[in-house]
Amino acid sequence: EAGVAQSPRYKIIEKRQSVAFWCNPISGHATLYWYQQILGQGPKLLIQFQNNGVVDDSQLPKDRFSAERLKGVDSTLKIQPAKLEDSAVYLCASSQGQTSVKLFFGSGTQLSVL
Amino acid sequence: EDQVTQSPEALRLQEGESSSLNCSYTVSGLRGLFWYRQDPGKGPEFLFTLYSAGEEKEKERLKATLTKKESFLHITAPKPEDSATYLCAVQAKGGSYIPTFGRGTSLIVHP
Numbered sequence: 001e002a003g004v005a006q007s008p009r010y011k012i013i014e015k016r017q018s019v020a021f022w023c024n025p026i027s028g029h030a031t032l033y034w035y036q037q038i039l040g041q042g043p044k045l046l047i048q049f050q051n052n053g054v055v056d057d058s059q060l061p062k063d064r065f066s067a068e069r070l071k072g073v074d075s076t077l078k079i080q081p082a083k084l085e086d087s088a089v090y091l092c093a094s095s096q097g098q099t100s101v102k103l104f105f106g107s108g109t110q111l112s113v114l
Numbered sequence: 115e116d117q118v119t120q121s122p123e124a125l126r127l128q129e130g131e132s133s134s135l136n137c138s139y140t141v142s143g144l145r146g147l148f149w150y151r152q153d154p155g156k157g158p159e160f161l162f163t164l165y166s167a168g169e170e171k172e173k174e175r176l177k178a179t180l181t182k183k184e185s186f187l188h189i190t191a192p193k194p195e196d197s198a199t200y201l202c203a204v205q206a207k208g209g210s211y212i213p214t215f216g217r218g219t220s221l222i223v224h225p
Contacts (some may be wrong), residue, residue: 004157015155033212041119042201042215043158058214099211101146103156 002026003091004106006092013114018080023107025073025094031055033103034077037093043091048077050098082113118216126222130191135219137202138184147185147199150201151177158201168188192223193201 003085005024013019025032030051035043046065048055051072058069064083069075079086096102117140123174127133139147146165150158162171164180169179175196187200199220202211 029181033162040217042203042217044215072174094158101148101205102160103158103213105159107156 003008004092004094004104006090006109009107010110010111012114013082014114015084016081018078018084019077019111021077021090021092021111023075023077023106025075025092026104029096029104030058030072031095031098031100032075033093033095034067034075035093037089037091039088045085046070048098053103055098056065060083073075079111081112084113087111101103116204116206116214118202118204118214120200120219120220124220126224127189127192129193129223129225131204132188132190132192134189135187135200135221136184137187137216139202139203139204141205141206141214144204145211146205147180147225148203148205149176149185149187150215152201152218155177161200162200172225184212189221192221194223194225197221197223 007022020045030081031073034114036045046060047057049069078083091108091109093103093105119138121136121172149161152158167182169180175190179197198216201218203215206214
């Protein structure tokens with residue numbers, strides 16, 4: 001069974017530039033999550049999708065972050081413009097359903113904002 | 115607001131030296147508590163789910179237990195390959211069922 005795929009693996013940008021991350025969840029998984037993990041901290045939820053609809057985006061900084069999940073499969077997370085404090089690992093996870101107890105994570109995209 | 119506190123932040127053990135990691139939580143109503151393992155440069159990998167006080171789960175050298183206020187991850191006779199960050203997360207009843215993660219415990223096992 002293929003796992004959660006994310007790209008790129010690493011990204012280095014300057015502040016005020018824009019960046020996009022891509023995620024392909026496990027086939028058949030209806031629920032998709034984007035988490036932000038700052039060095040030394042646990043993952044913090046940014047947004048949760050159920051199929052192509054947003055369930056929770058209460059912690060997404062909407063003035064600079066946006067996310068979409070077209071057709072209920074792949075998802076992209078965008079930051080525009082980036083700030084120094086956005087330096088983190090961006091993790092995508094998927095699960096079979098909204099109430100699933102088991103999340104499957106990708107390896108993440110490590111973002112450095114200079 | 116759901117809160118998860120893990121201790122210690124970091125733990126160094128000698129191979130074979132058993133120990134425990136702690137996860138204390140505050141949640142309005144616990145639906146489930148999860149343990150994940152995270153290796154450097156990788157995403158978290160699911161280990162266990164616990165639902166009610168008194169429940170225990172085991173996997174190889176790891177055993178997770180749950181009380182009404184905290185969970186322990188016991189590591190018996192650890193090996194260097196057990197070195198990783200161990201994350202605890204809680205899922206509250208009702209709402210969006212989104213897991214809230216703690217900061218994790220970084221475990222290093224020396225040969």
